[in-house]
Amino acid sequence: MAGDEVVRWLRAFSRARDEFLSSSVTRLPPPAGLIRPTVHASWRRSRLQGLDPDEVEPHHLDDVDSDHYLARAVAPVVNRREVALEHGAYALVLTDRDGRLLHRWVKAPRLAEAMDALGVAPGTTMDESVVGTTALVTMLTGSPEMIRGPEHYSDRLRDFTCASAPIVHPINRRLLGSISLVCRLRDTAPVMLPWVTEIVAAVEEGLRLRSARREQQLFDAYTRHNRDARHPVVALDSSTIITNAAAARLLSGVDQSMLWEHARRTLVGPSGPSTLTLPNGHVVSVDCRAVSDDEDDAGAVLLITRRAVPSTVDDTCAITGTERGLPRLTGRSQHWQALCQQVIALRGVRSSVLVTGEPGTGRLSVAQALQGWQDVRVLDAADAASRGRRGWCRALEAELDGVDASLVIRHVDLLDPALAQATLATLRRVPPARLLATADRSIHGTSRPNALLDSFAAVVEVPPLRDRLDDLHDLVAAFTDRAGGRGRVEWTPEAIQTLSRVDWPGNLNSVDALVRRLVADTAGGRRRITVEHLPPEYLARGARRPLATLEQTEATAILNALRAAGGNKNQAALALGIARSTLYRKVRALGLDLTTTVY
Template sequence: MGTDGDQRELLTTALAEFLTEGALPEQRGVPNHVAASWRRSVSRGVQPDVVENDYYSELDVDSRLVRCARPEIEHLAEQISAIPACVALTDDRARILGRSDTGPGFGRVLDHVYFAQGFGYAENTVGTNGVGTVLEFGESVHIVGAEHFVELLHPFACAGAPVRDPFTGRIEGVLDISCQAQHSHPMLHTLVRTAASRIERNLLLDRDRVPQALFDAYSRVDARTRGAVLAVGPRMVTANTAMQTLLDGPDQEVLREHARFLMHGRAAVDDRIDLPSGARVRMRGSTVRVGGDVAGLVCVVSVLDEIDARPAAPQVRAPRTGLAPSSSPAWLAAAQTVEGALRDGSPVVVLGEPGSGRRRLLCELFSQVGGRAVPVPADRIEAGPAEAVTRLRGDSGDATGCAVLPVLCDLDRLSPETVAALHRELQEPGRPVVAATCSGTVPEPLLGLFRVSAAVPALRHRGGDVAALAASLLGDLTAHRDVRLSRDAERLLTRHRWPGNVAQLRDALADALRRRPVGVIEAADLPASCQSTPRSTLRPVDEVERDAIVAAIREAGGNRKAAAAALGLARSTLYRKIRQYGIDC
């Protein structure tokens, strides 16, 4: 059952008048969520007479979401097989991950409006629809006929429902049923909501398999050895009695962070590690995987004595005004490797996430060996590889005779054409010895330029370093003013996950200094993001909501009832969002 002729004409007229006059006519028939979507569509420049959506070639069409949704999509397609229709699944950016059609004819019709795998159907490009509007509205919607903002979509009806992570409440994707408007029925809305709930149940069961696999692996290792056994996952730590009594708290924390760093890069681990207490341990183990997910690392830990211990490499000591001291074995190992390469004059590439301190590590360590590092940003290389290399050759030494090290930044951001051109230029006689940073895979043509590589850990794997880093960064930012962190502020910084790494920590401190330029920086002076540890990456709209909630709670002095009233939210809604965003205030 679709909309009748009068309703269709009313909606079409209302949209036409809205586009002409810039205001929605005061007449019945336009649902509130549709009217709000039309306004957003106009404000974002959506064209009402054409479908202008983007195509994305690199989508994870075998993700955990797709795996958990596949049986429900097949079941839902069977339920609506009597009408020409399709069931589609998108990710949290409205990009279509897959589509199941009830017949080839309707599939060809959908292809003409680019409702197909790989294409995006976000509201800011396609206007009101059963995918993008779900993500904007946060709830399920049923968009029929002329309720669509773009005229080419008026022949269709679509019922969409959000698929939420059962732990965080965050929308992971959208499940959508689309059909011709004359075949629309309210039952489609009910069916899609029910199927989305079943997908969420599958996500819950699938997530349970990951920690269970880690615990099973831990149990097998623990049964085979009398030694200290440690299992570390993204949010889970298990240790036997021997492990709990082997080392003190700070040493165990360093081991856990080191394990979290290693488990995403190695299948097997056999490391000798110097701990803050002075103890030296051996960590042997392997990574546990469930499908494409990393469940964690299970290892046996033993304290080394002087007989079987390898000679400990000297710890890298930071220059007086440079790098902050570190207790992270991974960071120290990377620093030792880089320092050795720089002293030997070997080209070195430093791998790690953006903002993790790769470039500063190179610059500070090269200054210790008596030289000066010159960073060359990726955009400068992209603008002209030949000119950049000519500049590099000119930077081989300065007027004082100080050696200069060119640092090619973010090799993974260079286009294939630039990589090829840079490779040709650096193969010519007289090429400089270079260092580089990269956050992904080093482009194949450039691998031959380097003899040494080192990987630095993300800041979330260096929790013990955060306080010292913050103090060092404050010293850089305040030009010797009397500024320090309170214990509560330091606790917040240490607990935060820092997805933007050291660069984000510096920005947070700079933001706090605008509120408290001298004296003791309190927790309330830090940005709202510091009081939030969400379990997944937030969209910009989520960040705005998170910051508003933190600001309201701070303004209410921690009184959540008063904060809910100020925000116009029910207390139950506020508590759900506090859990969703991991807010701690």
């Protein structure tokens, strides 16, 4: 624009801006001829979030990574063009997809001072929810944008122009961030937007080459370790898997996503080989080695060794329906097989057995399976206090009088010392064919005396679900059959992978409740249960890092909003009263995985 045209535009635009900002939030005027739809929509979001254009300013953050991988990818591209900044009062700014300013390139001292005074510096956030409308709206529109002077929502930015373009990963098409060219309003030039777009194109080409190098890096790591084709070797990341013939034969039927999830958990845990139970019941030792320490999820090489199973343990002992194992129970993991070995050794004897474990692990089922589910009577010690000592002992005698049956006393640890002593006396007077009991594993640390607990000849501890996540697929399938979904309900590997990251405080009971809930939703029809069918609270609990209670509540609210909006992140953000960039930041901070979620 010529000088006079700029002045006329500024006057007319300022009037339209004042009319918009002075209007009630509930009755905002429609876009005027001078106010572009993109600017109007951003102003509207800023007003709805309660931002005051006189007071908004960038916020300083403590968790901005100055060595962010995006900054490392952009720096070489900008350095080759840095000489252009020396001949004009311009600055280049790099932000991540959450609006956090990662790096700034500026040669003009006065412009640098002005930007410092405004807080436009590394370590701050220019998110729309913080400063209102800026050229970072490019990450919402997906196209290059230029915001001039009073088009900014903040009054403090009215003397500046900013041209921005989004950086999109060339392979997976995910938004990574943006590059912006900033100058004084008086120095605005039409070439700004094409120049930023050209820089972004060069950055995206570099990322494409970098992805190709990453695949090559994965292959090179596989080659280094695949020196003997007789030993199973796997190299994989979240999207690629390379195996030799020995590994392909051994891992037949193992889903890649489950294998990668196991590797990911192992890499962030204690060093050293881990144990993995395969769908065919074979137990293998897996030595996981990171392909690179330069970035997260760069990949891993798995060196696999087939473990020798002791002859006393039957590989099929934990498979549902086998007569030689625990009938009606499911499991293949190492911890479950160890339990099977203990139970098998106790089958042919009449000694009393105490089955301990966390609530929901299936203690009663293990006790009943120990006797083959035949002639087993069950009494719950949780009722003893309300019945009183005499009533409890009479109920005990009624179950055993004249009957040659085994007895299981549930929650035997709940008996107070007097009731425990009375129970022991009754059992000595009217002994069952075999005495079994269940108790919470926390009894090991209690000092309260319980004569009955001390009387058991053998103790078996049922492992919690977190120690047998390799069984999760089989457990879900078994619970699905029990809930009436046999032959018509199928679970995708991605859904099982998400559930494997859930903290199951109720152990198997929690899994069973979720399966019954989702199978009931199928209403008798055929269904493939994917990640999108999982309740939001489970998606929140299946985040990639453990969440505190308040974080779980926030994550659930976000996932509910996304589901209600059909996956439209802009609509979900509006429903939550936040900017979409804020939504992205929260999703990232909470570790929510939306890549496999389809709404």
